[in-house]
Amino acid sequence: MTLPPDHPAIPTPKVGVLLINLGTPDAPDAGAVRRYLAEFLSDRRVVEIPQLLWQPILRGVILTTRPKKSAHAYQQVWTPDGSPLAVHTRATAHALQQAMGQGVVVDWAMRYGNPAIAEKLAAMKAQGCERILLAPLYPQYCAATTATANDAAFAALAAMRWQPAIRTLPPYHDDPAYIAALKASIDRHVAALDFVPDALLASFHGMPERTLHLGDPYHCQSVKTVRLLREALALPVHMSFQSRFGRAKWLEPETEATLARLVKDGVRNIAVVTPGFAADCLETLEEIALRAKAVFLDQGGEKFALLPCLNASAEAITLYQRLMGRELSGWID
Numbered sequence: 649m650t651l652p653p654d655h656p657a658i659p660t661p662k663v664g665v666l667l668i669n670l671g672t673p674d675a676p677d678a679g680a681v682r683r684y685l686a687e688f689l690s691d692r693r694v695v696e697i698p699q700l701l702w703q704p705i706l707r708g709v710i711l712t713t714r715p716k717k718s719a720h721a722y723q724q725v726w727t728p729d730g731s732p733l734a735v736h737t738r739a740t741a742h743a744l745q746q747a748m749g750q751g752v753v754v755d756w757a758m759r760y761g762n763p764a765i766a767e768k769l770a771a772m773k774a775q776g777c778e779r780i781l782l783a784p785l786y787p788q789y790c791a792a793t794t795a796t797a798n799d800a801a802f803a804a805l806a807a808m809r810w811q812p813a814i815r816t817l818p819p820y821h822d823d824p825a826y827i828a829a830l831k832a833s834i835d836r837h838v839a840a841l842d843f844v845p846d847a848l849l850a851s852f853h854g855m856p857e858r859t860l861h862l863g864d865p866y867h868c869q870s871v872k873t874v875r876l877l878r879e880a881l882a883l884p885v886h887m888s889f890q891s892r893f894g895r896a897k898w899l900e901p902e903t904e905a906t907l908a909r910l911v912k913d914g915v916r917n918i919a920v921v922t923p924g925f926a927a928d929c930l931e932t933l934e935e936i937a938l939r940a941k942a943v944f945l946d947q948g949g950e951k952f953a954l955l956p957c958l959n960a961s962a963e964a965i966t967l968y969q970r971l972m973g974r975e976l977s978g979w980i981d
């Protein structure tokens with residue numbers, strides 16, 4: 649619509665983009681890990697066992713044993729600026745803010761722990777953001793990640809008399825811009841290795857298998873990402889699921905078992921990528937770069953590299969500008 653020349657300009661409402669990631673402890677010690685795990689593992693979207701049965705197991709067994717073990721793992725990857733997940737997510741928000749300019753307020757929050765989603769939504773509102781895009785940074789939709797992040801945001805909005813207008817970022821597992829960002833990042837990091845990988849392993853965070861049968865699209869979307877990566881890359885791409893938790897059957901094939909099988913099949917030099925994680929974290933830097941590597945070498949593998957997640961790379965910022973720009977259509981010029 650073209651306005652007549654004497655028409656006063658219509659003020660554009662301020663727009664916010666809230667990047668949301670999973671969350672991480674405030675410190676690599678058992679107390680902070682316990683507080684984080686208590687919140688995370690009490691989420692009904694994550695552990696789908698009736699709370700009456702689950703809470704005694706969580707409080708009586710898991711929270712008395714796991715925090716110490718997990719704290720030790722966090723200590724191995726902790727940085728002077730904090731937990732890697734928080735460091736990379738914060739850097740991503742800052743870089744995206746630079747790229748998107750002052751017309752949009754870009755900030756970041758965590759589903760569990762700090763900075764909390766409610767606190768960041770309140771801060772955006774206080775800055776005058778009347779329209780907010782919630783952007784859970786999960787390429788593959790999962791109720792245990794994407795949905796619970798949105799739930800927490802809507803729970804915070806439920807307490808507001810004057811809510812901002814809200815949009816949510818859809819999954820981007822098959823978006824050409826995501827595949828292009830992964831390809832560019834993988835090609836760049838493979839070229840910098842001191843060896844030529846025989847193959848690539850794409851390792852995704854696991855989920856209980858029953859969630860697939862209940863209709864969660866996470867498994868199918870992860871498989872599609874891998875198919876598109878295979879089409880884009882020159883190297884053979886294998887796929888697996890990591891980070892098992894609890895006694896239920898989880899998605900297969902499992903990452904460490906897959907690495908052992910690949911060695912048996914003759915793969916000696918491997919590069920592992922984790923396309924389901926927007927940012928490097930405990931699950932990539934400790935579980936894969938340290939523990940899975942040890943398994944691969946122990947089985948007779950020779951060279952192992954974990955390639956970084958997209959993090960706050962130029963590829964990531966180009967991707968997020970495209971994804972966010974599309975969702976903000978009609979909200980910004």
Ligand SMILES: C=CC1=C(C)c2cc3[nH]c(cc4nc(cc5[nH]c(cc1n2)c(C)c5CCC(=O)O)C(CCC(=O)O)=C4C)c(C)c3C=C
Nearest residue numbers: 670671672673694718733790792793853893924929930931
């Ligand atoms: C990227 C997608 C993720 C899915 C899907 C997911 C499901 C899921 N996770 C747990 C249990 C744990 N996950 C933990 C760490 C963790 N998980 C993700 C991502 C997904 N989880 C990330 C990014 C991280 C890293 C956090 C960090 O601080 O760096 C942990 C905590 C660490 C530990 O004690 O092992 C647990 C526990 C379940 C049960 C689940 C689905 C049902």
Ligand SMILES: [Fe+2]
Nearest residue numbers: 670853891931
């Ligand atoms: Fe997890």
Ligand SMILES: [Fe+2]
Nearest residue numbers: 891930931935
């Ligand atoms: Fe793990």
